[in-house]
Amino acid sequence: MSTAFRLSQRAAWAEGQPISDLMAQALANPDLISLAAGFVDQETLPVDATRQAVDALLTDPPDAQAALQYGTTPGYLPLREALLDRFLASNPVPHPVSTRQVVVTAGSNQLLHLVAETLLNPGDIVLCAAPTYLVFLGTLNNLGARSLGVTSDQQGMIPEALEDTLQGLEKTGDLARVKAIYLVPYFDNPSGATMTAQRRAEVVRLAKRWSRGHRIHVISDCAYRELKYTGDDEPSVRCFDEEGDTVIVAGTFSKSFSPGIRVGWGILPEDLVDPVCNQKGNIDFGSPNFSQHLMAKVLELGLFEPHVERLRVEYHRKLRCMLEAADEFLGPLSGVHWAAPSGGLYVWVHLPESVRTGPQGRLFDVAIGEGVLYVPGQFCYPREGEPVRANTMRLSFGVQSCPRIRAGLESLARAIAIVQRGES
Amino acid sequence: MSTAFRLSQRAAWAEGQPISDLMAQALANPDLISLAAGFVDQETLPVDATRQAVDALLTDPPDAQAALQYGTTPGYLPLREALLDRFLASNPVPHPVSTRQVVVTAGSNQLLHLVAETLLNPGDIVLCAAPTYLVFLGTLNNLGARSLGVTSDQQGMIPEALEDTLQGLEKTGDLARVKAIYLVPYFDNPSGATMTAQRRAEVVRLAKRWSRGHRIHVISDCAYRELKYTGDDEPSVRCFDEEGDTVIVAGTFSKSFSPGIRVGWGILPEDLVDPVCNQKGNIDFGSPNFSQHLMAKVLELGLFEPHVERLRVEYHRKLRCMLEAADEFLGPLSGVHWAAPSGGLYVWVHLPESVRTGPQGRLFDVAIGEGVLYVPGQFCYPREGEPVRANTMRLSFGVQSCPRIRAGLESLARAIAIVQRGES
Structure with missing residues (x-):
């Protein structure tokens, strides 16, 4: 027989993190194209630069010991x-x-x-x-x-x-x-x-x-x-x-x-x-x-600058892929718009007012059915003040390859069209 | 003109950490033999084992990328x-x-x-x-x-x-x-x-x-x-x-x-x-x-076990140095006693009731004058319950070499004797 414990007030406040549920969705559907995670591109991670830096760090025993x-x-x-x-x-x-x-x-x-x-x-x-x-x-x-x-x-x-x-x-x-x-x-x-x-x-x-x-x-x-x-x-x-x-x-x-x-x-x-x-x-x-x-x-x-320069080239390319795919697949849908960012990893999309992007709305499940995951915009709104725009979503171009970004946007457009036509 | 800011209740509770003052003392007196810090021995840090593990980790690109x-x-x-x-x-x-x-x-x-x-x-x-x-x-x-x-x-x-x-x-x-x-x-x-x-x-x-x-x-x-x-x-x-x-x-x-x-x-x-x-x-x-x-x-x-086995040999040797030096230098002082631990990094010392080891007492300054730093025992007592034993100290044998441990104990014994004789 186990006695229940009491959570602190802090612990109670910390409950129900929406991002955990999203990650669970992604894990449960490994074939999904996730445009949700704000992770960086695995392929661009600086293996060689890290190796050079570690080698230099561990070669000099006093330096190495200080680091450890x-x-x-x-x-x-x-x-x-x-x-x-x-x-x-x-x-x-x-x-x-x-x-x-x-x-x-x-x-x-x-x-x-x-x-x-x-x-x-x-x-x-x-x-x-x-x-x-x-x-x-x-x-x-x-x-x-x-x-x-x-x-x-x-x-x-x-x-x-x-x-x-x-x-x-x-x-x-x-x-x-x-x-x-x-x-x-x-x-x-x-x-x-x-x-x-x-x-x-x-x-x-x-x-x-x-x-x-x-x-x-x-x-x-x-x-x-x-x-x-x-x-x-x-x-x-x-x-x-x-x-x-x-x-x-x-x-x-x-x-x-x-x-x-x-x-x-x-x-x-x-x-x-x-x-x-x-x-x-x-x-x-x-x-x-x-x-x-x-x-x-x-x-x-001097390993940082060349790396970040490569990142810029690579992410800029992916951003263009996403914007081109958005033009092609989302462009024809009425009431869907977005702005091109000049950096970062995200494109913010507005859908028609009637479309709810959250897990309680239809689009979220239909999109998963079509093979694509996004971050519902409602999670990104403060609790008070400016009202939540439930018709928004965050798309990330950081993780996926250009073909998968394109496939993801195509699936997303299909899901939006399905929801707008009132099908399921 | 700058407006003052208000600290959170948490920040107010966090003020006045005694260990920071001790570290400041140690930094201000670089010739001190610090028996205070619970750091590990710099010489024993696992440079080679770390290098082997990093090499293995970074050799395989997918593994390396996952780690980054x-x-x-x-x-x-x-x-x-x-x-x-x-x-x-x-x-x-x-x-x-x-x-x-x-x-x-x-x-x-x-x-x-x-x-x-x-x-x-x-x-x-x-x-x-x-x-x-x-x-x-x-x-x-x-x-x-x-x-x-x-x-x-x-x-x-x-x-x-x-x-x-x-x-x-x-x-x-x-x-x-x-x-x-x-x-x-x-x-x-x-x-x-x-x-x-x-x-x-x-x-x-x-x-x-x-x-x-x-x-x-x-x-x-x-x-x-x-x-x-x-x-x-x-x-x-x-x-x-x-x-x-x-x-x-x-x-x-x-x-x-x-x-x-x-x-x-x-x-x-x-x-x-x-x-x-x-x-x-x-x-x-x-x-x-x-x-x-x-x-x-x-x-x-399999790099961990051999390393920790080396650590045990090395720290056991240092523990013996500290206990021998304690016997030699603290043993003759009346009312000073300690127990031999079977592991870890610390020896806890009781002084006569009348000797206060804290920064407000005489011993702390006299000991610094004699070239040795310790952790006053009072910092290690909970705020309520069992009364603070202000005549205690923590000595660490982790960082210093055997000759310096010995010299530190000798200085400490001298400081205790000075305080007990009522000199300054």
């Missing part, structure tokens, strides 16, 4: 220096940043979690683009925090809508609960949107202007920044933070090099460094040091 | 299978364990954090040996949980004292807040104590008997289990869990192979697996997959 030993909570100093140098080289910041402000984490997700843990009490509010990165919505939910969607378009969060939202929260007495504004300003996951420099500046200005009694931080999640295929690079949101106290930058090598090595980082306002590191010390007592030394060696040996 | 790709939240299946096989080979469990119950984490600290996060609300109580592992006390504190020390001796937590504590908590109406009993049953950090099979059985029996209305889990932190130098191996605490619902086992390769690769694991009751994985998905979206594939390869190639 415990590291420090904020991370390996030479890596943090290299990350900061790279950042400053392309982002003229008005307020200086020191190496102390760079903290290395196990992927940028861990950085986002640590920052959320440091800033948010249950009931606190984070303003997000609508739609936004679904895993971060899970993190907020797990903390009992409120996610609130701000109207967004193909240049990301709309500053006027942000201001309206802040005014509305002031009226309802909720402004004191707003702790952060979360942006994915480069090739947003899922919308593909890239914020213009003007919008970046405006969001930072609004965060500062509405910081009354307490600071509202701007979290700039740059997971996809390296994966730019067309257009100009935009300056970091940090470039518009005159005092250097407002913007938190999150970065990662997961998309640009290897998610398995799993090295991310944050560039934090000076006074956030200690609180974030205190959390980190209690949560994992330091991220894997070997991974950090390995990535430092990859950068030192 | 995202993994799953519970971890790499072949590694989890190998961990379970190893566990079952030396621990006859009365209730079956499946691979599903094995979850891989970034070190055992992450597992402990995830379990604490899953089970504990602020104000909940975890019963610990007194003294106990100081980093876990920090984790509990960070969650707003209460740590409560149970009287312990050289066989660890005393079951009769545990029962007295539970009875006392029942009387004060606090029994409903007791969620777990935390043990480090092999070569405890810091006490060096190993629990007898009888005590293990008794603690599990008590946990089950006192599980009224809700389950009280037993967390068995086996970080040092592989580092056994003398005596017989004791069966896992899990061997006394007839229903398989009470005991959580935490393990790690940090001490037995490499803390830099940072792979730990948990063996969980069936109904804890999903809640723990839900937390994990939100906190780091999966532990580094490359590290997991690397450790799986280390096990597969």
Whole structure:
């Protein structure tokens, strides 16, 4: 006879992650063409570059031993220096940043979690683009925090809508609960949107202007920044933070090099460094040091840039495949539209209002029947604010080959046509 | 002009970690002989074994790509299978364990954090040996949980004292807040104590008997289990869990192979697996997959056992150096005593009642002046329950060479003598 145990409040908040159900679907139907997963292309993973870096790392015994030993909570100093140098080289910041402000984490997700843990009490509010990165919505939910969607378009969060939202929260007495504004300003996951420099500046200005009694931080999640295929690079949101106290930058090598090595980082306002590191010390007592030394060696040996350049070529090719297939198969369907992103891994698709893309709607099952899996757009909407667009979906071109992307879009178009004709 | 930000309650709870101050002391005094750090011996780190495993891993492109790709939240299946096989080979469990119950984490600290996060609300109580592992006390504190020390001796937590504590908590109406009993049953950090099979059985029996209305889990932190130098191996605490619902086992390769690769694991009751994985998905979206594939390869190639056998020889030698030096230098001092552990990395020392070992007492500064650093015992005591013994210290023999261990003990004896004579 077993006595039941009680879950913590946190554990209760963490239940029912939609992405797990999607992955279960994919596993149960191995023949499916998954346009759902945000994984990177297995074929492009840097086996040779990793081997060269590991060889170099393990050849020198003191270096090798240092990599195999415990590291420090904020991370390996030479890596943090290299990350900061790279950042400053392309982002003229008005307020200086020191190496102390760079903290290395196990992927940028861990950085986002640590920052959320440091800033948010249950009931606190984070303003997000609508739609936004679904895993971060899970993190907020797990903390009992409120996610609130701000109207967004193909240049990301709309500053006027942000201001309206802040005014509305002031009226309802909720402004004191707003702790952060979360942006994915480069090739947003899922919308593909890239914020213009003007919008970046405006969001930072609004965060500062509405910081009354307490600071509202701007979290700039740059997971996809390296994966730019067309257009100009935009300056970091940090470039518009005159005092250097407002913007938190999150970065990662997961998309640009290897998610398995799993090295991310944050560039934090000076006074956030200690609180974030205190959390980190209690949560994992330091991220894997070997991974950090390995990535430092990859950068030192000049192996990173050529790899990411190859990635750009390859993903740009796949993006074109997806856009061409979309034109061919989705184009003829009335009320279906999408925008071409200039980087990243995702194309965001709107269907006619009447079509529900979620697991409760017909399309999801019909699409699986036709052999294709997508991420229902509803999972990417914050819990409050901007209403959920249940007629949207996220398609990823990262994992599949061009022929399978094309076959997937053909199946998807067939499924949409079936649902629109009212067949099953 | 910068607006102040508000820390979360969590962040406030996480402030003031004593270990950070100790590390700062060590860094500020590089000539110090640190007997404080629980690091492993840099010279013994497995450079060759790691190279062999990495070579094997990266030689086969599909294997290599899988290691560089995202993994799953519970971890790499072949590694989890190998961990379970190893566990079952030396621990006859009365209730079956499946691979599903094995979850891989970034070190055992992450597992402990995830379990604490899953089970504990602020104000909940975890019963610990007194003294106990100081980093876990920090984790509990960070969650707003209460740590409560149970009287312990050289066989660890005393079951009769545990029962007295539970009875006392029942009387004060606090029994409903007791969620777990935390043990480090092999070569405890810091006490060096190993629990007898009888005590293990008794603690599990008590946990089950006192599980009224809700389950009280037993967390068995086996970080040092592989580092056994003398005596017989004791069966896992899990061997006394007839229903398989009470005991959580935490393990790690940090001490037995490499803390830099940072792979730990948990063996969980069936109904804890999903809640723990839900937390994990939100906190780091999966532990580094490359590290997991690397450790799986280390096990597969038979590189682990020879390495840990070398470690046992080397650390046993260092333990003997420390015990001999203790006999020689501390032995003549009245009121100073310690016990010889049969494994692990620590010797726990009692000084006369009048000597305070903490940073506020004289000994700590005098010892630094004499060139040696130790961990003040007070940091290792839970916040409530068994009173803090301020006259204790933890000495680690893991990092230093035998001559430096000897020199460190000589300096420490000199410092104690100075303080006892009332000089400064």
